[in-house]
Amino acid sequence: MKKTHLIPLVVFTLLALLLYRGLSLNSRNIPSPFIGKPAPAFDLPRLYQKDQRISVESMKGKVWVMNVFASWCVSCRAEHVVLTNFIRNHKVPTVGLNYKDYGTEDYGEEVLSWLAQLGNPYSAIAVDTEGRTGIDYGVYGVPESFVIDKKGIIRYKFTGPVDQKAVIETLVPLILKLREEPA
Amino acid sequence: MIPEIGHFALIITLAIAIVQAIFPILGVSLNKPQWVALARPTARAQFLFVSISFACLLYAFVTSDFSVKLVANNSHTQMPLIYKVSSLWGNHEGSLLLWSLILAGWGLAVSIFSRSIPPVMLARVMSVMGMVAIGFLLFLIVTSNPFERLPFPPVEGRTLNPLLQDFGLAVHPPMLYMGYVGFSVAFSFAIAAMLGGKLDAAWARWARPWTNIAWIFLTGGITLGSWWAYYELGWGGWWFWDPVENSSLLPWIAGTALVHSLAVTEKRAAFKSWTVLLAILAFSLSLLGTFLVRSGVLTSVHSFAADPERGLFILIFLGVVIGGSLTLYAARAPKLQSTGRFDLVSREVGLLVNNVTLAILTLTVLLGTLYPLIIDALGSGKISVGPPYFNNISIPLGTVLFLSMGVGLFLRWKKDSPERLMKKLLLPANLAIIIAIFAPMFFGKEFSWRVSLGLLLASWVALTALIWFAAQGRSLFVKPLSAWGAMLGHVGMAVAVTGITLTSMYSTEKDVRLELNSSYEVAGYAFKFIKMEDRKGENFTATRATVDISKEGKSFITLYPEKRNYGPGTMPMTEAGIDPGFFRDLFIALGEPLGKDAWSFRIYHKPFVRWIWLGGILIALGGLLAAFDGRYRRTRKVFLKEKANRQTSNKGAAA
Numbered sequence: 001m002k003k004t005h006l007i008p009l010v011v012f013t014l015l016a017l018l019l020y021r022g023l024s025l026n027s028r029n030i031p032s033p034f035i036g037k038p039a040p041a042f043d044l045p046r047l048y049q050k051d052q053r054i055s056v057e058s059m060k061g062k063v064w065v066m067n068v069f070a071s072w073c074v075s076c077r078a079e080h081v082v083l084t085n086f087i088r089n090h091k092v093p094t095v096g097l098n099y100k101d102y103g104t105e106d107y108g109e110e111v112l113s114w115l116a117q118l119g120n121p122y123s124a125i126a127v128d129t130e131g132r133t134g135i136d137y138g139v140y141g142v143p144e145s146f147v148i149d150k151k152g153i154i155r156y157k158f159t160g161p162v163d164q165k166a167v168i169e170t171l172v173p174l175i176l177k178l179r180e181e182p183a
Numbered sequence: 184m185i186p187e188i189g190h191f192a193l194i195i196t197l198a199i200a201i202v203q204a205i206f207p208i209l210g211v212s213l214n215k216p217q218w219v220a221l222a223r224p225t226a227r228a229q230f231l232f233v234s235i236s237f238a239c240l241l242y243a244f245v246t247s248d249f250s251v252k253l254v255a256n257n258s259h260t261q262m263p264l265i266y267k268v269s270s271l272w273g274n275h276e277g278s279l280l281l282w283s284l285i286l287a288g289w290g291l292a293v294s295i296f297s298r299s300i301p302p303v304m305l306a307r308v309m310s311v312m313g314m315v316a317i318g319f320l321l322f323l324i325v326t327s328n329p330f331e332r333l334p335f336p337p338v339e340g341r342t343l344n345p346l347l348q349d350f351g352l353a354v355h356p357p358m359l360y361m362g363y364v365g366f367s368v369a370f371s372f373a374i375a376a377m378l379g380g381k382l383d384a385a386w387a388r389w390a391r392p393w394t395n396i397a398w399i400f401l402t403g404g405i406t407l408g409s410w411w412a413y414y415e416l417g418w419g420g421w422w423f424w425d426p427v428e429n430s431s432l433l434p435w436i437a438g439t440a441l442v443h444s445l446a447v448t449e450k451r452a453a454f455k456s457w458t459v460l461l462a463i464l465a466f467s468l469s470l471l472g473t474f475l476v477r478s479g480v481l482t483s484v485h486s487f488a489a490d491p492e493r494g495l496f497i498l499i500f501l502g503v504v505i506g507g508s509l510t511l512y513a514a515r516a517p518k519l520q521s522t523g524r525f526d527l528v529s530r531e532v533g534l535l536v537n538n539v540t541l542a543i544l545t546l547t548v549l550l551g552t553l554y555p556l557i558i559d560a561l562g563s564g565k566i567s568v569g570p571p572y573f574n575n576i577s578i579p580l581g582t583v584l585f586l587s588m589g590v591g592l593f594l595r596w597k598k599d600s601p602e603r604l605m606k607k608l609l610l611p612a613n614l615a616i617i618i619a620i621f622a623p624m625f626f627g628k629e630f631s632w633r634v635s636l637g638l639l640l641a642s643w644v645a646l647t648a649l650i651w652f653a654a655q656g657r658s659l660f661v662k663p664l665s666a667w668g669a670m671l672g673h674v675g676m677a678v679a680v681t682g683i684t685l686t687s688m689y690s691t692e693k694d695v696r697l698e699l700n701s702s703y704e705v706a707g708y709a710f711k712f713i714k715m716e717d718r719k720g721e722n723f724t725a726t727r728a729t730v731d732i733s734k735e736g737k738s739f740i741t742l743y744p745e746k747r748n749y750g751p752g753t754m755p756m757t758e759a760g761i762d763p764g765f766f767r768d769l770f771i772a773l774g775e776p777l778g779k780d781a782w783s784f785r786i787y788h789k790p791f792v793r794w795i796w797l798g799g800i801l802i803a804l805g806g807l808l809a810a811f812d813g814r815y816r817r818t819r820k821v822f823l824k825e826k827a828n829r830q831t832s833n834k835g836a837a838a
Binding site: 005006008009012013015016018019020072074081113116117119 | 423425456460463464467474498501502505506509510512513516517553557571692694755774775785
């Protein structure tokens, strides 16, 4: 009987350890281990053109952004306007990685109506139904954005909703710099 | 000068809190009545000084003193006064100061309305509250000083996030904090009772009104937040299972369980150790919520200050408060023998089902909220849990919960006969089934089991509550306040469930392209785009559309959806045009320009959406009435009389 009263304490201790680990893991500023490495290859079906596929290979020679998003992700809505303006104003080819969305097995409705509502700024959308590609990229949470250079190397990763400050201070200068680099 | 006074007052507050945390409780064990007597004055002094500090910061915000870093980062001279005030808590440091102010406010309230509580108990309660205050004050002073100055003050401040420049959001955080922090009172009573080793019905009776009031504020705060999200975010949603929303829901669920469990402990002296555990849980979840919001461990639209160093501080604080109280619980709980015995069919068991379901719900929501973190910590990929998970768990758990809500009211304490119960429940059960079958037809849409289930549960809960209520009290018209409270609480829940069910299943949502003077029809309402104009607000510029809505050819309202721009570096805000109604909302949001004279619009027809918040208001009202039930005042009078008798018989011994 007495041992049962220890259960809450044990549960809490485990939780505290988890949170502690979460603290050291997290931080948006910790560089992704993928930076400076080639973008993990993927070859995924496209959202609007079901029979076509999109891959890292096909983006070679361009400075591009991969944005991980999902219709169920609230933060994605928050960043959408900023992201759209960034993509349009600076003509950045951007691949949307539609991560584990509802019903994407059959190219479901949710993401289509989400894009219809908010507008579709992406040059192509890759459907990552099972989230495999997301795992390959070490996606921590949705949304996340990766900047990839002409050679297909990941140069920068932004975790969480992109804000205006990040666009002005980090993304735009970086994109302009990378465009100067030889292919 | 003023900010320095504020900073200094904050340090004095800390010193007072330390005295409050140490002396009264030590006085009890060392038998020093003078130390015990410090409980009240220190609690009041703590409130005084933290108020001074708060007033100083408020002054800096109202006068736009940009030499204070916090003001420069969050305020702007052009902002209306109300947002200058609310931007005080629209940021990390200021919101913590508000936390501390509210905590001290609760301490002050307890120190005033505690005449019936024995000094020894009060001393322990106040000391525990002092300890909690020390944690927050240290956090403020060490890691997040709100009074930090800038060596070169800017001419103009960076404005408050436009999303937060709204009346709903000006009031939402203080309400939520009142709730969060209010649970510290129940928590302190529980800890004090455990320290005293005497967990009788008395502590439950003292803690109950406080818990109710805290719970009312939390209910109100959550309702307000949901309402704000609905009209301000401009996509017609009212709940997103966002980590921060969840962290306000978690203490609410635990608090709901606590409110009910306290009743059993007070009236039947049962569930003693369980109630204590719930009191610890409710407050711990409030603290955990703060941790999740402030540390940036989970990504959320709400987390405006993510700072791992602060996260570590809160985590240590959590460890001390929660770890400490659970250790105390593990040591003391085995000695708590619940004396009240009860049968399988009894109100105790009904409340047990309620408690267990709510506890499971708390844990599943907690699991879902922390799941990305767990997966991450285990190193097996990174995942976000979306609404599908929460929707899937809340339907079955909600079903069990609502079924038990209906039965529970009719159950008698200790022992009840199943036959008697069946007889009572037959009528509401049949009516609820009839409503569940026929009401959906009224909407003329195709059959959906979700609608039927939702309506079945809602009408079951509402009908049982009303029938039960009719039989309470001395006559049909005179009812005790606690009966009003229980009835409104349950009916409110039913109203909210009705709203949630019908809105989620029957809403229509259309994205349309409208040219000037063209119109579009949704659910029998024609929306006509009349004109487009620019207008200037106090601190923003806006593009505003005029949309005329008519039904059956008769125009009945004009709405003005707009897009606001609060200057460079900020996101444009969507201000939806809403025609609210008891049975439906019409909601129109302005989208993007689509070439000459054409714009995209998002139009919603949302049946019964108001019922969600109406339910929240009813629930809060129910809690309010229950907290002011005459019973608590009566016991105080009885107690005072007893105390007076005792004092006259032991004259001289008390000194």
